[in-house]
Amino acid sequence: MKKFSIWAVAALSVCLFALSCGKDDSPDTPKTGDENPTITSFTPLSGTVGTLVTINGTNFDATKSKNTVKFGNVAASVTTASATKLVAEVPEGAETAKISVTVGGKTVTSSDSFTVTEDVPLTIALNEEAVTLYPYPKYTAMLEVTTDIGENTVAWSSSDETIATVDTDGVVTALKIGEAIITANAGGAEATCTVSVVDGPVTKLELDKEGMELYTGDTGELSIFALEADVEETSTPVWSSDNTDVATVDQEGNVTAVAEGEAVITVTVDNASATATVVVKTDVFPEGTDVYVAGNDGSKPVFWKNGEKTVLSEENGLARSVYVDGEDVYVVGQLNAHPALWKNGELTILAENSEYLENTAASVFVDNGGNVYVVGHEYRDPNLVALLWINGVEQVLESSQGYVAKYANSVQVLNGDVFIAGSSSENQVLKATLWTNGTPAILDAITTSHHTYAVFADGDNNVYVAGKGGNPGYAAYWNNGSMKFLPDPIFNGSAHSVYASNGNVYFAGYVDDGTFKPVLWKNNDAPQYLSDTFGRAEAVFVHNDKVYVAGIMSDNGYKPTLWIDGEKVFLPSDFEGYAYSVFVK
Known part of the structure; x- marks a missing residue:
């Protein structure tokens, strides 16, 4: 029993000792208030006024107002507070000095100084002044x-x-x-x-033409001929019309004629403008009348109907003559150096004996019976040979004794008689020749050398032949075999076509007064100059008292041209071209 009591006392003593130790280590043990604040570090080490500085240490007060922070002798505002960290703002007037913290009357000072720096103002610069x-x-x-x-x-x-x-x-x-x-x-x-x-940058702006004439519905083109500027690339040209009721223009310079009148087309590039005046006339082709013209556009044979072009072939060739019978359109000419006939666009090569530049079908005529007459010539060694085809069947034209029939240029059929105008050669000298129903006749001439291009029988027993006499030649004609010069014979020239109507005889051709000029003669009157620039008239036709002439005129290149009562119409073409024949119905 005594032994049990000793062990009980010992166990109780151990428990009391453990309990006593636990109470001494409790966090709730009250502080004595004697702890001093410490500063272990601050960051940043330098800065401008207004910089927030973090101060690390111990024994700070968690209440901001119970901490006094100074930079040197200048008090700072405390923005954040805890027992181990304070955040203060560098105050106005502060200079480089140590930082002090006072808590509960106890002060600690940093071992290092805080460096107060100058506040450098922001500056900016641009890439261009x-x-x-x-x-x-x-x-x-x-x-x-x-x-x-x-x-x-x-x-x-x-x-x-x-x-x-x-x-x-x-x-x-x-x-x-x-x-x-x-x-x-x-x-x-x-x-x-x-x-x-500043004003600029364009210093020069010019169009390719100062003006143009168009007919209603036609189109034309303007382009910038010269553009000089102080920059490598200008603004895009802007096109405008001052009267869109008369003519419009798109932004490529394409002009469309709308109605009769006048409009000024302007192109503007930045500070510069250039103008061209467009005169629009009513449609030149008379209502109810169809006008056919045969020729070439560049190297392609074509014909125009009322100014609308039809290309007969994409191959090399030209169209020399056109004739319309009912609904059928006949065109003859040359294709790849062979005489050729197109009926409603369908091609027939009439001969293929050689490939000679002068090989051609030169004229076509359809009689009242629907028979198709074509004349032309082809080289058959050693000479050119004058030929006639009737409904595609070839005939070699007869030569007069001592002559070689070389050129057949025009054919007409009247009352069953077949008239063919051309030339024969005598010792390499050309002689005007008229075949009547296949029989050749060398026409009387004033000159040694003479050549014919066209024939026209008027039904009043007059057979007119147009051509030239002499070398280089003067415009001339024959009436029933008698030769006359057309006025004015002081100039070289030639008559390439003849047409008689209502008692008047018309001739189309050219005179050379230093430059070939297209002209029209009426009877024996002085020639009417169709242009004062280079050109030739190749064909004349009269219908309802209107006179139609086909040919060529120079206007920024050679242009196929039709004149109606002297008023010119440039036929549309993509390249330089020619108009050789005209037919109206």
């Missing part, structure tokens, strides 16, 4: 800030937005001549650029 612009949308300037502005944004402004504007990206657009200051502002710092808006 001055730019020169032209007052058109194409010409802009891109301004950029070239210095580091941190997180600041740039605000752009113009001193005069009527002269130049600037967008939020710094793109400057000039509006009118003058000067404006563009300002960039970032964080209170500013930089400027002087924008000078």
Whole structure:
């Protein structure tokens, strides 16, 4: 029993000792209030007034107002507080000095000084100090800030937005001549650029023509002939018409004639403009009348009906004559150096004995019975041979004794008689020849050399032949075999076509007064000059008292041309071309 008591006392003593030790280690043990604050570090080590400095240490008060922080002798505002960290703002008036913290009347001072630095103001610069612009949308300037502005944004402004504007990206657009200051502002710092808006940049602008004549429904083309500027690339040309009721123009310079009148077409490139006057006339082709013209566009044989072109072949050739019988259109000429006939566009090669440049079918005529007569010539060694085809069947034209029939240029059939005009050769000298129903006759002539191009029988026992006499030749004609010169024989020339109507006889051809000029003779009157520039008249036709002439005229290249009562019409062509024949019905 005594032994049990000793062990019980010992166990109780151990428990009391453990309990006593546990109470001494409790966190709730009250502080004595004698602990001093400490500063272990601060960051940053330097900065400007207003910089937030974090102070690390111990025994700070968690209440901000119970901590006094000073930079040297200047008190600072505490923004954050805990027992181990304070955040204070570098105060105005602070200088480089140590940092002190006072808590509960106890002060600690840092071992290192905080360095107060100067507050460097923000500055900015632009990529351009001055730019020169032209007052058109194409010409802009891109301004950029070239210095580091941190997180600041740039605000752009113009001193005069009527002269130049600037967008939020710094793109400057000039509006009118003058000067404006563009300002960039970032964080209170500013930089400027002087924008000078001046006249220009085009110094020369010219069109390829000063004017043009069109007929209603026709189109023409204008283009810039000369453009000089102080820049490598100008703005896009802008085309306009001052009277769109008369003529319109697209932005490629293509002009469309709308109605009779006059319109001024203007092209503008920035500060410069050039104009061309367009005169629009009513449709030249009489209503109810169809006008056919045969010729070539470049190297292609074509014909035009009322000014609308039809290409007969994409191969090399030309169309020399056209005749319309009812609904059938006959065209003859040359294709790849062979005499050729097209009926309603369907090709027939009439002969293929050689490939000689002078090989051609020169004239076509359809009689009242529907028989198709074609004349021409082909080289058959050693000479050209004059030929006649009737409904495609070839005949070699007879030669007069001592002559070689070389050229057959025109055919007409009247009352069953077949008249063919051409030339024969005597010792290489050409002689005007008229075949009547296949029988050749060398026409009387005043000159040694003479040549014929066309024949026309008027039904009043008159057979007219048009051509030339002499070398290089004067325009001449024969009436029933008698030769006469057409006025004025002081000039070289030639008559290439003849047509008789209502007692008048018309001849078409040219005179050479230093330059070939297209002319029309009526009877024996002085010639009517159809143009004062280079040209030739090749064919004449009279219908309802209107006189139609086909030929060529020079106007920025050789153009196939039709004259109606002396008024010219340029037939549409893609290349230089020629009009050889005209037929009206």
